Amino acid sequence: MTTQDEVRREVREWLQANWNPDLSLVAWRTLLAESGWGVPGWPRQWYGRDLPAALTPVVDEEFAAANAVGVAKTGIRMLAAATLLEHGSDDQKKAFLKRILTGEDTWCQLFSEPGSGSDLAGATTRADFDGERWIINGQKVWTTSAHHADYGLLLARTDWDVPKHQGLTYVVLDMKQQGVEVHQLKQMNGHASFNQVFFTDAVVPADRIVGQPGGGWQVAMTTLAHERRGADGLRGANRDSGLKGSIYDEERAEIATVMAPYKWYPQRAGRVDLVLPTAKALGRLNDPVAVQEIARLLILAKTAEWTARRARAAQAEGRPQGPEGSLGKLAASEVARLAARVHTLIQGDQALLAGDDGAVDGMIAEVLLSVPATSIAGGTDEIQRNIISERVLSMPREPRADGGPFREVPRN
Amino acid sequence: MTTQDEVRREVREWLQANWNPDLSLVAWRTLLAESGWGVPGWPRQWYGRDLPAALTPVVDEEFAAANAVGVAKTGIRMLAAATLLEHGSDDQKKAFLKRILTGEDTWCQLFSEPGSGSDLAGATTRADFDGERWIINGQKVWTTSAHHADYGLLLARTDWDVPKHQGLTYVVLDMKQQGVEVHQLKQMNGHASFNQVFFTDAVVPADRIVGQPGGGWQVAMTTLAHERRGADGLRGANRDSGLKGSIYDEERAEIATVMAPYKWYPQRAGRVDLVLPTAKALGRLNDPVAVQEIARLLILAKTAEWTARRARAAQAEGRPQGPEGSLGKLAASEVARLAARVHTLIQGDQALLAGDDGAVDGMIAEVLLSVPATSIAGGTDEIQRNIISERVLSMPREPRADGGPFREVPRN
Amino acid sequence: MSFVLTDEQQQFRDVVRRFLDDQFSTRDVRRLMEPRAGFDEAFWGKLNRDLGLAGIIIPEDYGGQGFGYAELGIVMEEMGRSLVCAPYLSSAVLAADAVLTLGSEADRETLLPGLADGSLRGCLASQDYSGPECPGGVTTATAAQGGVRLNGIKDFVIDGHTANLLLVVARSADGESGCYRVSDTASGLDRRCLTTLDPTRKLARLTLTDVPAVSLGTPGSLESPLQAILDRATVALAHEMVGGAEKMLYSAVDYACTRRQFGRLIGSFQAIKHKCADLLLEIELAKSAAYRAAVAIDQHETVASLTASIAKCTASEAYLHAAAECIQIHGGIGFTWDHDTHLWFKRAKASEVMFGDPSSHRARALALWSDAI
Amino acid sequence: MSFVLTDEQQQFRDVVRRFLDDQFSTRDVRRLMEPRAGFDEAFWGKLNRDLGLAGIIIPEDYGGQGFGYAELGIVMEEMGRSLVCAPYLSSAVLAADAVLTLGSEADRETLLPGLADGSLRGCLASQDYSGPECPGGVTTATAAQGGVRLNGIKDFVIDGHTANLLLVVARSADGESGCYRVSDTASGLDRRCLTTLDPTRKLARLTLTDVPAVSLGTPGSLESPLQAILDRATVALAHEMVGGAEKMLYSAVDYACTRRQFGRLIGSFQAIKHKCADLLLEIELAKSAAYRAAVAIDQHETVASLTASIAKCTASEAYLHAAAECIQIHGGIGFTWDHDTHLWFKRAKASEVMFGDPSSHRARALALWSDAI
Numbered sequence A, B: 001m002t003t004q005d006e007v008r009r010e011v012r013e014w015l016q017a018n019w020n021p022d023l024s025l026v027a028w029r030t031l032l033a034e035s036g037w038g039v040p041g042w043p044r045q046w047y048g049r050d051l052p053a054a055l056t057p058v059v060d061e062e063f064a065a066a067n068a069v070g071v072a073k074t075g076i077r078m079l080a081a082a083t084l085l086e087h088g089s090d091d092q093k094k095a096f097l098k099r100i101l102t103g104e105d106t107w108c109q110l111f112s113e114p115g116s117g118s119d120l121a122g123a124t125t126r127a128d129f130d131g132e133r134w135i136i137n138g139q140k141v142w143t144t145s146a147h148h149a150d151y152g153l154l155l156a157r158t159d160w161d162v163p164k165h166q167g168l169t170y171v172v173l174d175m176k177q178q179g180v181e182v183h184q185l186k187q188m189n190g191h192a193s194f195n196q197v198f199f200t201d202a203v204v205p206a207d208r209i210v211g212q213p214g215g216g217w218q219v220a221m222t223t224l225a226h227e228r229r230g231a232d233g234l235r236g237a238n239r240d241s242g243l244k245g246s247i248y249d250e251e252r253a254e255i256a257t258v259m260a261p262y263k264w265y266p267q268r269a270g271r272v273d274l275v276l277p278t279a280k281a282l283g284r285l286n287d288p289v290a291v292q293e294i295a296r297l298l299i300l301a302k303t304a305e306w307t308a309r310r311a312r313a314a315q316a317e318g319r320p321q322g323p324e325g326s327l328g329k330l331a332a333s334e335v336a337r338l339a340a341r342v343h344t345l346i347q348g349d350q351a352l353l354a355g356d357d358g359a360v361d362g363m364i365a366e367v368l369l370s371v372p373a374t375s376i377a378g379g380t381d382e383i384q385r386n387i388i389s390e391r392v393l394s395m396p397r398e399p400r401a402d403g404g405p406f407r408e409v410p411r412n
Numbered sequence C, D: 001m002s003f004v005l006t007d008e009q010q011q012f013r014d015v016v017r018r019f020l021d022d023q024f025s026t027r028d029v030r031r032l033m034e035p036r037a038g039f040d041e042a043f044w045g046k047l048n049r050d051l052g053l054a055g056i057i058i059p060e061d062y063g064g065q066g067f068g069y070a071e072l073g074i075v076m077e078e079m080g081r082s083l084v085c086a087p088y089l090s091s092a093v094l095a096a097d098a099v100l101t102l103g104s105e106a107d108r109e110t111l112l113p114g115l116a117d118g119s120l121r122g123c124l125a126s127q128d129y130s131g132p133e134c135p136g137g138v139t140t141a142t143a144a145q146g147g148v149r150l151n152g153i154k155d156f157v158i159d160g161h162t163a164n165l166l167l168v169v170a171r172s173a174d175g176e177s178g179c180y181r182v183s184d185t186a187s188g189l190d191r192r193c194l195t196t197l198d199p200t201r202k203l204a205r206l207t208l209t210d211v212p213a214v215s216l217g218t219p220g221s222l223e224s225p226l227q228a229i230l231d232r233a234t235v236a237l238a239h240e241m242v243g244g245a246e247k248m249l250y251s252a253v254d255y256a257c258t259r260r261q262f263g264r265l266i267g268s269f270q271a272i273k274h275k276c277a278d279l280l281l282e283i284e285l286a287k288s289a290a291y292r293a294a295v296a297i298d299q300h301e302t303v304a305s306l307t308a309s310i311a312k313c314t315a316s317e318a319y320l321h322a323a324a325e326c327i328q329i330h331g332g333i334g335f336t337w338d339h340d341t342h343l344w345f346k347r348a349k350a351s352e353v354m355f356g357d358p359s360s361h362r363a364r365a366l367a368l369w370s371d372a373i
Helices: A004-018 A025-035 A053-065 A076-087 A090-102 A216-228 A246-262 A272-281 A288-316 A324-352 A363-373 A381-392 B004-018 B025-035 B053-065 B076-087 B090-102 B216-228 B246-262 B272-281 B288-316 B324-352 B363-373 B381-392 C007-023 C026-032 C041-051 C069-082 C088-102 C105-117 C223-256 C270-298 C304-335 C341-353 C358-368 D007-023 D026-032 D041-051 D069-082 D088-102 D105-117 D223-256 D270-298 D304-335 D341-353 D358-368
Strands: A107-110 A126-129 A133-140 A151-157 A168-174 A180-185 A194-205 B107-110 B126-129 B133-140 B151-157 B168-174 B180-185 B194-205 C122-125 C140-144 C147-158 C165-172 C177-182 C189-193 C203-220 D122-125 D140-144 D147-158 D165-172 D177-182 D189-193 D203-220
Touching: A004 A025, A004 A053, A025 A090, A025 A246, A076 A090, A076 A107, A076 A151, A076 A168, A076 A216, A107 A194, A133 A151, A133 A168, A151 A216, A168 A194, A168 A216, A216 A324, A272 A288, A272 A324, A272 A363, A288 A324, A288 B288, A288 D270, A288 D304, A288 D358, A324 A363, A324 A381, A324 C341, A324 D270, A363 C304, A363 C341, A381 C270, A381 D270, B004 B025, B004 B053, B025 B090, B025 B246, B076 B090, B076 B107, B076 B151, B076 B216, B107 B194, B133 B151, B133 B168, B151 B216, B168 B194, B168 B216, B216 B324, B272 B288, B272 B324, B272 B363, B288 B324, B288 C270, B288 C304, B288 C358, B324 B363, B324 B381, B324 C270, B324 D341, B363 D304, B363 D341, B381 C270, B381 D270, C007 C041, C007 C069, C026 C341, C069 C088, C069 C223, C069 C270, C088 C105, C088 C122, C088 C147, C088 C165, C088 C203, C088 C223, C105 C165, C122 C147, C140 C165, C140 C203, C147 C165, C147 C177, C165 C203, C177 C223, C223 C270, C223 C304, C223 C341, C270 C304, C270 D270, C304 C341, C304 C358, D007 D041, D007 D069, D026 D341, D069 D088, D069 D223, D069 D270, D088 D105, D088 D122, D088 D147, D088 D165, D088 D203, D088 D223, D105 D165, D122 D147, D140 D165, D140 D203, D147 D165, D147 D177, D165 D203, D177 D223, D223 D270, D223 D304, D223 D341, D270 D304, D304 D341, D304 D358
Parallel strands: A107 A151, B107 B151, C122 C165, D122 D165
Antiparallel strands: A126 A133, A126 A151, A133 A194, A151 A168, A180 A194, B126 B133, B126 B151, B133 B194, B151 B168, B180 B194, C140 C147, C147 C203, C165 C177, C177 C203, C189 C203, D140 D147, D147 D203, D165 D177, D177 D203, D189 D203
């Protein structure tokens, strides 16, 4: 068995021999992908080194020590990669994985539809086989980064005469084609981070099906599980190394593009970090009522963090990944809701002020207008409660009203 | 149209001529029932005077002014009377109504069963017709006063091959017979105010059916509507006139018997009245956190009271009685729950002490152990929310899982 | 004390609702919420010509309708439901009440007819600016030739940047507080529309530098009458909030009764039904409080301040809760700019802290608690 | 810092759970909750002979097991789940910790082996009686021949009426606080079992009138070590509460998965399912807090008091909420005496205010807040 020290020595030697900040970003990442050190946890056959999860942090540490740039790791691309690794054909892996790591391609996820939000499996965007290619018609929504994505992970209905979960097919769609139209969607907080995507006879070649025709729901579940686990690498991706040099500039630009739609996510989560500083600055820690509410919030956020850590530690010890993602998501909704209340309690009528007039550069106002998204995006609180009660507590499902051929299911 | 003044003169004259505190309670109430002044809102044919609801308070005022005892008005007897007035045969009215008013008979309500609590219409106590009489077998529960009641309002299943609401029959059951066994049921707060009632080949004569065989659910709805409206006369029945004389003593004794099982109801409701006095006595009004919670409670209780008054005023103006009962019941649950929290916050560890050691003669501890009943008794909060959403907000019912012949409905 | 609308009041509500349904939509809200807009001259004119709404609480002798707060409450509820953008709270409620309460007979005769017909759009600048760099700032009135000069900064003045009758509370050197009329074109007056999270109702900051002013009525100990004016405006606001909350609830219910997921109307799921039932209860309680508070004003009860606080904190929580759940029940679409729900959500959020947040009103309610309510 | 039980800890939990499942049921609870009972000598003996539970935190040198609060937490969770009635919190946690922390080496050698094998059942009387007629009363220690005499009233002493080792906190004339051993048969000692709403754990009032006592360790400024002892007991209690809360949740879930109404298992209704999901989250958060607080004690972290407060207030609310919802989901039957749920409900309610109510712990948590947690 490989030890930590062996891995550390090996990666350090490789970096000493190969790391070169004067390369272009893509050139360096190509080298990295081929060496397997970019994603050492992946299979050797596909740009990895089959390293157990417990040992990959060592690699990250050595990259950080050497100020070496890593592969592209943020955004939907990582969900695409995880899904293709699990369900893709060898040809698909060959075609897409490397360019995902080099950052040459960006991706988006085309699951939600206006008529199927909570009920993702109720998608009605259709893919019809014309004997040679799949012809796509319909509409998707809540698509982050669709306006610059090269490829989309599309869930489409290919069979209307079987129960709804069995008639879906998962395909890789080339976004840069006629028949794909992308419109921005503005939110109530003024940001516009999502898109609507319209398909009019868009085309997907036959070999771009991931998994089997009719087996799209299982493939989508893989993508969603990785998303709930936070594999989209959005956490902490905003840290800037501050290093000077063209390759670092290139990396920063790449990350900035991917992260742009997520700028308001910290506000959506409630900006718990602002609570104590603003309360102190405004002398609100002398008010016992404010103290109770602030404590309630900080305790909720902290115990949620500990609970997530406990779940991760259990996984690290090899216990199965459960639906803790749903517990964490529900906790995050509570935190965000309570944070909005607490910010208001602290600020009083100053909470009204927005933009340049607003407290903490308008961040408080942005929090107040952003938190309502937390309990909706990525599955509503109600869906999370269904998942928790059914999959963790093993409580019975509700009687189904959507069985039988999808064609006959009542829908919008 | 009769005016207030006319009614006032008429009742005053009648009382001057007839009120005699030296009569026995039953003798006086018999006179009263026959005069129609005991329940002036009832039909003339049945011990009333057809007086509109707006005018009956005048009668009460004159009785109070004369210190005249009224008819028996508390407990399930009034629900029995209201139900018989609406659905009973003339023979039944003749047999029962007068003795209800004189207080000679007491009644109980036999609806709930161990297997049908929220789902009252799922009753499985059976009534089988033997060609002459109905034979009753089964078990009821949560029956207040069953141990001394003369008659019971029984909902029993007479047809197992029709949908569940259509196979129920409503009968008047003589409680003083073999085949009816009553056991006390002790609650978690130490009181024992309810009974279980077991039927083993108990007998109901054919002419004791109220309404039609199979039409029991509609009749039960009448009883329940009167119950939710508070027609059981439990509100304010504890006021003692303090008057001396044998007829008053008799009345007090009669009321005491009926009211005994309800002794803990004020505690169940949360004893909001104790909050300000105890908070003041313990100096807790200096604590801003306590102040918030106390205010929250008092405001909740007060706005619930105003809302009930608004609903009554609307009814008094002739607008239809709606399902406001469910809103009031839901509010009462909130009040009770919050009251328990507030009492604890005020008392701190003194809240632990019970019995003679306890705050306010142990009343606070009794509140803490009684409030959980509020959100259950008389229909759970969940049932009230169903009623409100379906009947006030016209939201769709859930898909039925209990249609078809009752025999085939899955049950406990 | 009656809690039930009379038939006349019910008819009045129907008239107001029909008018607003015809004349005002969220398309207007979206137009008027642009920076510095705030209201529409034509709509304001029609509102007053056709229904005389600006004069509701102004006595008939001064050109008004001489109604009470019960009727005002009806108007506010309907305006809350339709999310009307107009200087109604500022002018027809606050300014009209200030002139009625504080003004001399001459002031009333001069100002009330204009306020009643809407040609005057008043505002009441009662709150001093209190930023970190200027805590506890007080606007002062200094005697000068032919009147006084005002200096200071007034904050959160509703419609303060568009009003053409400015009433400003200030304190003189001897500590007396007074209410002063300032011309909207006075020199030394700077009016800035604040950027707030609720673009549907505009708030302004008035900076006064040696601004000439004349006293409204006689300066004196105005704390108590001023508080009473604010209390009455608080009750009017509570009615507006109750109307908005009801709109949010029924909007959510309507959507839930047409939207299908999992082969069912989402309104058939208990998760949604029970949410709506709880909201209805909360809103009914808040409505009772608002009605009760209006009665207390109209009957000149001593508990008017207490009931105002009860009305405000229950309405605040009900409205915000209803607006948030309305977004939740709509799901993603409810969070978009193009969907209308956020317009009410923003009004709810801003109204929550206007005239005091719920916790301050709860504390005041308990301090004033009386069995007479 | 690890939040996950090791395999050994998991096995230990299994052993404790199996033992309690076999040896203790709610039939025992009902027997022991009779007035003045409180525990069962035979069960207590077996608990300590078979599993050595009374010695969990006592070092091996003194006959204990030398475990930390992680293991103690496991025991408390399981005891909470089974609603064990035994002098465990009083003796194995509070008294053992007091002797360890405050006692001299001689005290430890004399007392710990007995506490570890259960032959000594200790209690710690730390709280002074404070009734309306005697606010702020303080128990005093006065020097006398061969030791001291104690005077005062101690309140809410867990198992104080049955303990055979009484440790009493008192203050001397010069203001020093000390902890004193009192014989359970001492003259002048009156012990009364209080009537509380939770008959499953007995609390006593000790009235001391010139009671002879000897000092445990050296009197001095004991505020800080005493607070630390109470903090650690608070963490142990939080674990017990988490165990009880889980029991309540799973009891509700089990019932909902067998009870049918309207032709369906009630556990298939969202009203019930979502309640249970929310409870699970709340309990998981409280459990994380309890684990974190145990780690802080075992690692001697400076944030131990802070994490104790977090653990206590989250566990209090989760337990009470779970017990109340467990009654609600059971419906009427859950409110009856013969059904077991109320036993946990009462323990939850009493534990809520023991060692400080949630709001006092929240306030303390914020005062102590640190980024080091």
